[in-house]
Amino acid sequence: xARNEYQNRLEGLREDVxxxxxxxxxxxxxxxxxxxxxxxxxxREVIERDYEINETYLELERxxxxxxxxxxxxxxxxxFIAASFKIITDLERVAxxxxxxxEYAGRAEREIYPDVDVGHIGERVDEALGEAMAAYAEExxxxxxxxxxxxxxxxxxxxxxxxxxxxxLIETDMDGAETERLFGEVSRLLLTVRDLERVGDHxxxxxxxxxxxxxxxxxLIY
Numbered sequence: 001x002a003r004n005e006y007q008n009r010l011e012g013l014r015e016d017v018x019x020x021x022x023x024x025x026x027x028x029x030x031x032x033x034x035x036x037x038x039x040x041x042x043x044r045e046v047i048e049r050d051y052e053i054n055e056t057y058l059e060l061e062r063x064x065x066x067x068x069x070x071x072x073x074x075x076x077x078x079x080f081i082a083a084s085f086k087i088i089t090d091l092e093r094v095a096x097x098x099x100x101x102x103e104y105a106g107r108a109e110r111e112i113y114p115d116v117d118v119g120h121i122g123e124r125v126d127e128a129l130g131e132a133m134a135a136y137a138e139e140x141x142x143x144x145x146x147x148x149x150x151x152x153x154x155x156x157x158x159x160x161x162x163x164x165x166x167x168x169l170i171e172t173d174m175d176g177a178e179t180e181r182l183f184g185e186v187s188r189l190l191l192t193v194r195d196l197e198r199v200g201d202h203x204x205x206x207x208x209x210x211x212x213x214x215x216x217x218x219x220l221i222y
Contacts, residue, residue, distance in 0.1 A: 004141060006067075006071055006213065009063070009067060010067070010077065010080065011086055013060070013063055013067070013081070014080075014084070014136075014137070016056075016059075016060055016063070017060065017084050017088055017091075017136070017139055018088055018136070019059070019127075020053070020056050020060065020088060020091050021087075021136075022133075023052070023053065023056070023089055023134035024091045024092075024094050024095050024098070024129075025126060025130060025133075026051060027049070027050075027053070027095055027098045027139060028044050028094065028095075028101075028122075028125075028126055028129070028199065029095075029126060030042055030045060030046050030097045030098075030102075031043065031046045031098040031099070031101035031105070031117065032101065032122040032126065034101070034102055034105035034106075035044065035101055035104060035105045035117050035118060035119075035122070035127045035192065036118075038105060039105060040105060040106040041100030042101060042102070042105065043101070043104070043105035043106045043179055043202040044102065044106065045102070046098050046099055046101070046102035047099045047102045047103060050098075051074070051101045053091075053092060053095040054095075056088075056143055057088055057089075057092040060084070060088045061085065061088065061209075062212050062215070064081050064082075064084060064088075067081050068081055068082075074215075078157060079212060079213045080213050081202060082213075083136075083209040083210060083212060084207070084213075086206050086209045087136060087151070087205075087206050087209055087210075090202040090205045090206050090209075091202075092199075093205075094129065094199050094202050097195045097196075097199050097202075099140075100191070100195050101102035101192060101195060101196075104188050104192050107184075107188050113163060116161045116164060116189065116193070117161075118161075118189070118193070118196070120157070121154070121157050121161065121193065122196055123159060124150075124153070124154050124157065124200070125154055125183040125196050125199040125200045125203065126127060126199075128150055128151065128154065128199075128200050128203040128204075128205045129144060129199060129206075131146070131147055131150075131203070132144075132147050132203040132204070132206035132207045132210070132221075133206065134154070135147065135206075135207055135210050136206060136209075136210045136213075139210070139213070139214045140210075141211060141214055141215060143207070143218060144207040144208070144210050144211040144214075145207075145211075145220070146196055147203055147204060147206075147207040148204050148207055148208070148220050151187075151200050151201065151203070151204045152173075152185065154196075154197060155197060155200070158194070158197040158200075161193050161195055162190055162194075165186055165189055165190060165193075168187055169182070169183075177210075184207055191210055204220065205221075207220060208220035208221045209221070
């Protein structure tokens, strides 16, 4: 393969990874809206279109494999391809979490804990994901560290939300039928918070791989 063609494929890989990131963020946004509105139809849209993300992932996985197998890249090019492969894996998992959120939207019957601002947590994790993809696009090392620091804030938000729900559940007096219904709603809410926290973790993973790609620094990889 001519050097120019090889470089074009590398740049094409970067563009495709960024496009996948945009698509995943779009699906996450729809899932968050479905949760906010308790809109089963929107949630179903995210679930039914997840196969598109999976197909994109497989196509990019093959491209990464071909570039490594056929070109035997070294140094910076190898780190770029390896980081891109890891990042599409994180994006595919974020898409899976978005389908979970879409499913929870279909099961939500009422808002039982208005003090738990799932929408705010969702905004924060979506921002972190967007910033992580921007760091990858721009090879922005400082942004990578900032994303890792922001994750602590997201973790705190999720921890406080979970504690509020559990404490209130312990203190609430209910009869048998009401207890069963409340447990279902509490379970859904706790799973929602957990999955949003995981989206934030994947944003940090993307930042960590970007840092390694740019500077061969594995400080943020965990």
